Amino acid sequence: MTTVLIDDIGLLVTHDHERPEVREAALLVEDGVVAWWGEAASAPSADTRIDAAGGCVIPGFVDSHSHVVFAGDRADEFEARMAGRSYEAGGIRRTVRLTREASDEQLLATATRLVAEARAQGTTTMEIKSGYGLTVADELRSVRLAATLTTEVTFLGAHVVPEGNRDEYIALVTGEMLDACAPHCRWIDVFCEAGAFTVDESRRILEAGIAKGLGARVHAGQLGHSDGVRLAVELGAASVDHCTFLSDGDVEALAGSDTVATLLPGVEFSTRQPWPDARRLLDAGATVALASDCNPGSSFTTSMPLMVAFAVRDMGMTPAEALWASTAGGAAALRRDDIGHLRVGARADLAILDAPSYVHLAYRPGVPLVRHVLASGRRDTPGLQQMPEYGKLV
Ligand code: NIG
Ligand code: FE
Secondary structure, rough: EEEEEEEEEEEOOOOOOOOOOEEEEEEEEEEEEEEEEEEHHHHHOOHHHHHHHOOEEEOOOEEOOOOOOOOOOOOOHHHHHOOOOOHHHHHHHHHHHHHHOOHHHHHHHHHHHHHHHHHOOOOOEEEEEOOOOOHHHHHHHHHHHOOOOOOEEEEEEEEEEEEEEHHHHHHHHHOEEEEEEHHHOEEEEEEOOOOOOOOOHHHHHHHHHHOOEEEEEEEEEEEOOOOOHHHHHOOOEEEEOOOOOOOOHHHOOOOOOEEEEEHHHHHHHHHHOOOOOHHHHHOOOOOOOOOOEEOOOOOOOOOOHHHHHHHHHHHOHHHHHHHHHHHHHHHHHHHOOOOOOOOOOOEEOOOEEOOOOHHOOOOOHOOEEEEEEEEOOOOEEEEHOOOHHHOOOO
């Protein structure tokens, strides 16, 4: 048995129901799992000791929404939006073209770099979607490459209709493409929005995935109100993501369900859309998660601390709520109970901050406050992020 003691923790966030936060704490990891925590003064001994130097220790971030298998960037679109242009879902097709032209090695190198970049900022679990291939062969290689980096792989053949006949493409997504991709995935997702897929099309696509044993997730409410949110609730989706535009009925439906409302404020930052109203969802009793939506079009960032900062500054969340949403909330959106918290028995996925409190994640925006990351109790050093094995997230 290998034991690691993290000592001299100024503030430990456990998300434990009875003791969510402990001051002057220590935490013991046994074989990659949290085995004990409490006052530092009564800490047991261990094979290895890590000195948190009075810093805050938080559960590793659970980023439940990303699209990191792609080629090329769209900085020119971002620049045009900052000058007043609006976001268009059609930009996805540009990335599809470049992704199809790229080699497996190029795609994996980019995805690995982004996963490692996220890890250095405290992310220990990352969901990864396909959706920039949109042929059977290109979607299959996207999910296969994603599966080398995470167990949370999502089939998003229904990102947009790439070219050709709409009905034929939907038949492909729900047929041959789904059959090829499903064995490598845990989830199916659909972009249910004007310019992408209608509510009826989305229902057909999600039902086909559910029949194949995949869990449902939905992109909805990014660019305007839609019945996609209700569809997600009705189908028992684990999460409906974006939720920037919600009717009162949508909020009520979410609050009465176990579908998580995942907010992606990197998109609002990068598209100059209104911020999603986290307060309204929380006050209604909905479960809220925060995720990066890392993708080259609408949110090219891997930074979960930045999402926390946006949520606190502009979305009505307290620092504690934003931290919960970016850790335990992400875990709920992935229907995982082994991550997103540091209760005894949890996977020892955590970040040691160079700050006395998680409040600093929002108070010191843009500052690299994550000093060390442990994934399954294994220490990771942000400086080693170029090495592929350090990028591996499970
Ligand atoms: O989540 N909304 C759909 N997909 C991405 C955007 C992808 C793109 O613009 O390339 C999103 O925002
Ligand atoms: Fe997305």
